[in-house]
Amino acid sequence: MPLGVLIGGAILILGAGRSSALDENQCLACHGNSSLTKTDPSGRVISLYVSEELVNIAAHRFIDCTTCHTGDPHAVETPLTKLSLAERCGQCHEYQYKVHLESVHGQQLQQGNPDVATCVDCHSLTGSPHAVIRVLEYKAPAFKKNIGETCAKCHGDPELMGNYGIVERVYESYMRSFHGKAIQLGTYEVTQIDKATCTNCHGVHDIKSAIDPSSPVAGLESLAQTCEKCHAGAGVEFARGFLGHREASPENIAAVYYAERFFTVLLITVLGIGAIIVVSSGIRYAINRWKE
Amino acid sequence: MTTQVGTAALEKVRAEYLNRFDIHQRIQHIGLALSFIVLVLSGLPLKFPAAGISQWWVAFWGGVEVTRAAHRIGAYVMVLVSVYHVVYLLYTVIILKRPFPIRMIPSRKDIVDFYQDLAYSFGLRKEKAVYDRYNWREKFDYWAIFWGVPVMAGSGFILMYPVFVTQFLPGWIVPAALVAHSDEAMLALTWIFVVHMFFSHLAPGVFPMNTSIFSGKVSRERYRREHTLEYERLTAENTGDTQGGEKKEQKK
Numbered sequence: 001m002p003l004g005v006l007i008g009g010a011i012l013i014l015g016a017g018r019s020s021a022l023d024e025n026q027c028l029a030c031h032g033n034s035s036l037t038k039t040d041p042s043g044r045v046i047s048l049y050v051s052e053e054l055v056n057i058a059a060h061r062f063i064d065c066t067t068c069h070t071g072d073p074h075a076v077e078t079p080l081t082k083l084s085l086a087e088r089c090g091q092c093h094e095y096q097y098k099v100h101l102e103s104v105h106g107q108q109l110q111q112g113n114p115d116v117a118t119c120v121d122c123h124s125l126t127g128s129p130h131a132v133i134r135v136l137e138y139k140a141p142a143f144k145k146n147i148g149e150t151c152a153k154c155h156g157d158p159e160l161m162g163n164y165g166i167v168e169r170v171y172e173s174y175m176r177s178f179h180g181k182a183i184q185l186g187t188y189e190v191t192q193i194d195k196a197t198c199t200n201c202h203g204v205h206d207i208k209s210a211i212d213p214s215s216p217v218a219g220l221e222s223l224a225q226t227c228e229k230c231h232a233g234a235g236v237e238f239a240r241g242f243l244g245h246r247e248a249s250p251e252n253i254a255a256v257y258y259a260e261r262f263f264t265v266l267l268i269t270v271l272g273i274g275a276i277i278v279v280s281s282g283i284r285y286a287i288n289r290w291k292e
Numbered sequence: 293m294t295t296q297v298g299t300a301a302l303e304k305v306r307a308e309y310l311n312r313f314d315i316h317q318r319i320q321h322i323g324l325a326l327s328f329i330v331l332v333l334s335g336l337p338l339k340f341p342a343a344g345i346s347q348w349w350v351a352f353w354g355g356v357e358v359t360r361a362a363h364r365i366g367a368y369v370m371v372l373v374s375v376y377h378v379v380y381l382l383y384t385v386i387i388l389k390r391p392f393p394i395r396m397i398p399s400r401k402d403i404v405d406f407y408q409d410l411a412y413s414f415g416l417r418k419e420k421a422v423y424d425r426y427n428w429r430e431k432f433d434y435w436a437i438f439w440g441v442p443v444m445a446g447s448g449f450i451l452m453y454p455v456f457v458t459q460f461l462p463g464w465i466v467p468a469a470l471v472a473h474s475d476e477a478m479l480a481l482t483w484i485f486v487v488h489m490f491f492s493h494l495a496p497g498v499f500p501m502n503t504s505i506f507s508g509k510v511s512r513e514r515y516r517r518e519h520t521l522e523y524e525r526l527t528a529e530n531t532g533d534t535q536g537g538e539k540k541e542q543k544k
Binding site: 178184187231234235238241243267270271275277288289 | 355
């Protein structure tokens with residue numbers, strides 16, 4: 001019994017921190033070298049480096065290189081395209097791959113659009129397939145608290161979004177909303193899971209354009225049903241109160257716009273008077289004291 | 293011997309102070325102040341969620357769930373205090389048959405006083421305005437709360453129960469309530485921390501704080517200086533009066 005405890009303890013202590021990736025064919029012996037490159041026929045230099053540090057913490061660290069790099073790994077065409085990368089993930093993650101191809105990102109992906117997000121853009125620490133980490137790890141780009149920022153890598157870029165006619169500052173307006181505030185003020189603890197972020201309303205792998213009728217946020221009826229997923233009993237009137245990632249304006253919920261105007265005038269007037277009486281009284285007190 | 297000296301000293305002190313606020317008014321002020329502080333501390337991070345200090349502060353409390361609960365408790369206390377005040381007011385007027393506290397109602401004199409005080413500050417007048425029981429700043433504070441608490445409680449209720457509220461009211465009421473709640477809170481906060489802080493804590497003669505709302509008592513000298521008209525009325529009617537305030541009005 002004491003021996004068992006000793007051995008168990010030794011395994012725990014000595015084993016801790018030892019999470020090196022499974023590398024049955026010693027690929028990292030060469031590919032762990034950051035200066036390893038090759039030059040393709042067109043003369044382009046391509047890095048063949050795989051960061052051991054990242055691959056050791058990756059979700060797939062115990063899956064051997066050859067699981068993805070099938071056949072003769074050295075005969076493979078490099079670099080992979082975004083589509084061929086997604087195909088590779090889809091060999092195991094069949095369902096996610098299938099759904100992803102139906103999403104707004106996947107549809108564009110199949111048309112060869114290099115802008116769109118695919119697997120590694122949301123799941124990898126660096127964009128490299130070797131640095132994909134699990135969603136529940138707090139550093140993961142797809143961890144609840146980080147999702148907004150991950151989407152904002154593209155959707156926070158006005159120029160890129162302008163190409164697709166998306167003018168709403170979706171990230172800023174989300175961060176101003178109660179959902180965004182809760183995410184920002186929340187910790188990295190698991191309680192974050194119940195707070196809404198981009199994917200809770202727009203979908204995850206099946207994400208659709210907001211103007212696509214099949215999107216969960218297209219039209220008041222389906223928007224209300226989406227709200228209702230968290231806000232039990234929410235109806236169309238509840239959904240109507242959503243500013244739609246835009247500032248209030250006379251066209252967009254005028255009541256809110258005029259409320260903002262009213263309170264701005266009220267604040268400036270009242271605080272202006274307050275500042276005048278405080279500053280003028282303060283100066284008067286100082287003058288009185290000085291005269292004494 | 294010592295007892296006699298002690299009693300005599302106490303009587304002397306009593307005579308030097310006039311009652312300005314009764315126990316109910318003092319409790320109401322403490323309740324309002326404490327709930328206000330809790331509401332600010334638990335609500336302000338929501339206004340600046342991106343700031344590192346907000347995130348640290350919320351984590352210090354134990355997360356948004358905790359500040360949310362604290363904010364609601366603060367709100368319940370503030371609403372309770374406000375209800376207490378209105379009930380107290382009605383009770384003194386209807387049951388105790390005291391005269392309605394008409395001196396809290398803004399009047400033409402307040403505008404004149406405001407102008408005179410401003411003129412005094414700018415060196416255009418030699419003397420400050422002469423106040424009655426409540427000066428224009430005190431009236432403004434009082435009525436600001438009379439406006440502010442319903443706005444904050446109403447909008448806060450809408451934000452607490454948006455699904456329930458939108459069963460009866462249009463959807464825009466929710467984002468409008470957020471605007472009202474947020475802006476009115478900033479107004480109240482800034483006013484309290486600038487104007488109230490200045491006149492009740494920092495101004496000469498009151499520094500570090502005007503204790504009358506906590507003790508209920510004001511020294512005879514200060515009463516004469518700061519609420520001259522009321523003081524003169526009190527002393528004219530009953531020289532050596534130690535009751536003052538609302539009780540005095542009862543006798544009229």
